[in-house]
Amino acid sequence: MADDRSRRLEARLAALEARNAELETRNTALDAETRHYRWLAESTTDLISRHARDGTFLYVSRAARDLLGYAPEALIGVRAYDLFHPADLADLLNKSPRVYHRDGFYQYTYRFRARDGHYVWFETTSRTRRDPETGELLDILCVSRDVGRRLRTEANRERLAGVVESTTDYVLFADDAERLFYSNEAARRRLALPPDGGAGLADAYTEASLGELRDIVLPAVARYGSWSGELAMRGRRDTLPVLSVVLAHRGPGAEPGHLSLLNRDIGLRKAAEAQARRHQAQIAHANRLATTGELASNIAHELNQPLATIANYASGALMRLRSAPDAPAADLALPLERINAQVSGLAERLRHIRAYVRKGQTRSRPMPLAEAVAGACRLCEWQFQQAGVALVQALPEDLPRVLADPIALEQVLVNLLLNAMEASRKHPGADRVAITARRSGPREVSVTVSDRGPGVADADQERIFTPFHSGRHDGLGMGLAISHSLMEAMGGGLVLAAPPEAGGARFVAILRAEGPPPCVASRP
Helix, strand or coil: CHHHHHHHHHHHHHHHHHHHHHHHHHHHHHHHHHHHHHHHHHHCCCEEEEECCCCEEEEECCHHHHHHCCCHHHHCCCEHHHHECHHHHHHHHHHHHHHHHCCCEEEEEEEEECCCCCEEEEEEEEEEEECCCCCCEEEEEEEEEECHHHHHHHHHHHHHHHHHHHCCCEEEEECCCCEEEEECHHHHHHECCCCCCCCEHHHHECHHHHHHHHHHHHHHHHHHCEEEEEEEEEECCCEEEEEEEEEECCCCCCCCCCEEEEEEECHHHHHHHHHHHHHHHHHHHHHHHHHHHHCHHHHHHHHHHHHHHHHHHHHHHHHHHHHCCCCCHHHHHHHHHHHHHHHHHHHHHHHHHHHHHCCCCCCCEEECHHHHHHHHHHHHHHHHHHHCCEEEEECCCCCCCEEECHHHHHHHHHHHHHHHHHHHHCCCCCCEEEEEEEEEECCEEEEEEEECCCCCCHHHHCCCCCCCCCCCCCCCCCHHHHHHHHHHHCCCEEEECCCCCCCCCEEEEEEEECCCCCCCCCCC
16 A cells, blocks of 8 residues: 555656656746747837836837937836827827727827937837736837838828829820820810720820830830820810820839820920021021122122123024025024023023022921032122132032031021121132031031131130121121021031131031931930
8 A cells, every 4th residue: 555655656756747847848948939039129120119008118129229319228117108299199198098998909100209309200009918817907019110211202202193183294194005094184184085084095195196106105115114205195176296204114013014104285385486487587588688689799790691692692693684584594593592591591590599589498308518509609609709709619529418408508608608708808818718518427517618817706706606796897797697597407507617727717517418317215
């Protein structure tokens, strides 16, 4: 019997030892888990805190130093509510009873005062912990995160959305199926979009612009991320010319293939440009008329010479008829042919003069440069002869055709030649004016008019193309200004180059050369 008691006692002792070992193992695991969670709390960038019912800090993680500038121990015993922004505290206290006594879980955003006095936007998730038997509140666990950057980003996004909605530009968002999922108020009001939604790019843009979007714009945006250029949109009553910027939606949260299309109405700008072109054409026409007045003696000479020749041939034919009235008509063939040739030449010269003074807008087209140079020299030839100044042409035969308006280019050259002649007229040694040309680039031709006159004074060089600025006491100061505008209208330019070694002035007119359109991909 004693043996049975001994065995039972030993069994109980063994069970107790096993129980103690199990408890020790559990305690070790619990201690390790506690250290792990404490390490997590101390390592996270979020602020982990524990509070009493009145908000007093009972525990604060190390993140308080980085987020608020406080050492964790400095906040222990401090009432958290005392550091809330006054505007946010009342709202929080109104919600606190529900947090403590009902759900026990709440998330809220508020401002919390840092150690240096500024406020940090916090988003805090709170959870109450209660006694499982009595339900008494034990403490409140909080995880707080600095959301200032996020709130500023959201505020900026809201402001941007307000600007987009209120701007007078037409703003559209489209998906990869060309469906519009947003249009701002200006677009809804001005464009012929269906009132019930479901619109697409085809409802917003004209057929020609829609084709350009599909063939050129969308592939460019897919490759480079953006594109800009002129398109046309469907207005409620008319077509709207617009300057469009198309952007791909990229970055976090962006849907593949989604686009922003920003369209600015340039109808008024187009009308102003057209009006400016009309004014420029009128001014250029007035300049040509004034130049024609200066060239009156040359025109009279050009008309007088063929008329005198015609009169001589006609007199000779009449004398032959009177002396031999029965002679065959074939005897008069030679003088009549020469009269006809002179009439044809005279008609061609009159057509040239009439075209020169005719009104019209500047329209560039491919043309031989030699034609414009020859026409300008022919108009100025008599003036150069009377002034005793030689007019020298030197054009290579292999020059490409240039893109220019024939009359406008001839007008520019006439202005430059007459200016060069006037500068040379009374200057010693200024006995020649040269007009030359060369290929100055892959798609560029330069025409140079140079003289040996006094040149352009340093003080006048910056204002040489300014309207009403003239180096001549009797000049209007419009010739070079108009010539400069005409060259720009033709896609070129007019510059005052460095003077020749022998002195004088040298003006260079830059023209586009004919050639295949360049393939240039514009990157954003």
